[in-house]
Amino acid sequence: MDTFALIVTIGVALGFTYTNGFHDSANAIATSVSTRALTPRAALAMAAVMNLAGAFLGSGIAKTVSEGLIETPHGTKGMWILFAGLVGAIVWNLITWYYGLPSSSSHALFGGLVGAALAGGIGVIWSGVVEKIVIPMFLSPLVGLLVGYLVMCAIMWMFRKSNPHKAKRGFRIAQTVSAAGMALGHGLQDAQKTMGIVVMALVIADVEDAGDPIPIWVKIACAVMLSLGTYAGGWRIMRTLGRKIIELDPPQGFAAETTGAGVMFSAAFMFHAPISTTHVITSAIMGVGATKRVNAVRWGVAKNIILGWFITMPAAALVAAVSFWIVNLAFL
Structure with a gap:
């Protein structure tokens, strides 16, 4: 195996x-920052710590x-397939970050893996992609939409x-807790996705066997890098989530964050x-x-965001496939 x-x-x-x-840090803190429950730097520091904790x-x-x-x-070919899949995900993350579009880093990663696998002639487990990726991709936003609506209705009734x-x-004080829960859920979800990729690389290199527990150094490395990226901040996307969809007040921010954390x-x-x-x-x-009034949501912005959701996987897959072909010419 090529150690390089x-x-x-x-x-x-x-x-x-x-x-x-830094791409998804906005998910955890945009609502708290936009309602002035937390200062941006304090929110990022809190999110970084909770991301670190959630990873474990x-x-x-x-x-x-x-x-x-x-x-x-x-x-070695298999290792470069993983490399190409990651490149596809990173490139798409940078593009969507630049334009302030809150697309999914998770689906960029999954799209990159599938695109690189297809380009490299590796089998894709389509049943797993449909069951574990496609169905949750459609189901989780619907659950988030419905639960967010119901939670906000309950809050308005309880505090009428x-x-x-x-x-x-x-609620501005309560948002500190709900934002922390959101960041903890982000760490739980997203750090593990990279852990899975690193474990796959170690299995390919015969360093680990499939089914072995995740090495502690892998958990620490992934958790620390996610935490550092979060602290770097994602101001462009934060503006989209915090202000462009709807002008949030503290009760709405609390309801959205509580819903997101619960679903995750x-x-x-x-x-x-x-x-x-991101989707949730x-x-x-x-x-x-939508509990305020249906037209309170800027549906034009929402439509662009949803369009980004649908093109993320194929776009990342295409970049990953091109990356593998380049690597194939250079190293294989």
């Missing part, structure tokens, strides 16, 4: 985790990613007789499903906003 290919692939995997952090809460999603989407490739100014101050924890612990934090929090914000 292994080192490069693990390095790029950690680089992807870093881009995931489980390993089910990592196993889903490493074993259930593509056939485990072999040899409260002083609006006092209630907003209370349920998906991770009950189904080991690698869902997109964006749809929750839409559901919460």
Whole structure:
């Protein structure tokens, strides 16, 4: 096995985790920052710490990613397939970050893996892709939209007789907790996805056997890189989530964050499903906003975001396929 290919692939995997952090940090804190519940730097610091903690809460999603989407490739070629898949995901993350589009880093990664596997002649487990990726991709935003709407309705009913100014101050404090829960769920979901890729690389290199526990150094490395990326911040996407979909107030921000965290924890612990934090929090914000009035949500912005969801996987797959062909010419 080419040790150089292994080192490069693990390095790029950690680089992807870093881009995931600054790309998706907005998911956890955009609502808290937009409602002024937290200052931007304090929110990022809190999210970084909670992302780090969330990475150690489980390993089910990592196993889903490493074993259930593509056939485990072999040899140096297999390692470069993983490398190309990661390049596809990173490139798409950078493009969508530049344009402030809250697309899914998770689906960029899955699309990159599938595109690189197809280009490299490796089997794709389509049943796993449909069951573990496509169905949750459609289901989780619908759940986020509905639950966000219901949670906000419940809050409005429970506090209907409260002083609006006092209630907003209370929810601004409560958002510290809900944002922390959102960041913890992001760490639980997204750090494990990269852990799965690193484990697959170690299996290809015969350093680990399939089914072995995830090495502690892999957990620490992925958690730290996600946390560092989060602290770097994703200001462009934060503006989209925090202000462009709807002008959020503290009760709405609390409802959206609580909904997003609840959906992510349920998906991770009950189904080991690698869902997109971006999809969940964006749809929750839409559901919460619709309780005010349907046209309070800027559906034109929402439409562009949803369009980005649909093109993420094929776009990342195309970049990954091109990357593999280039690597194939250079190294294989």
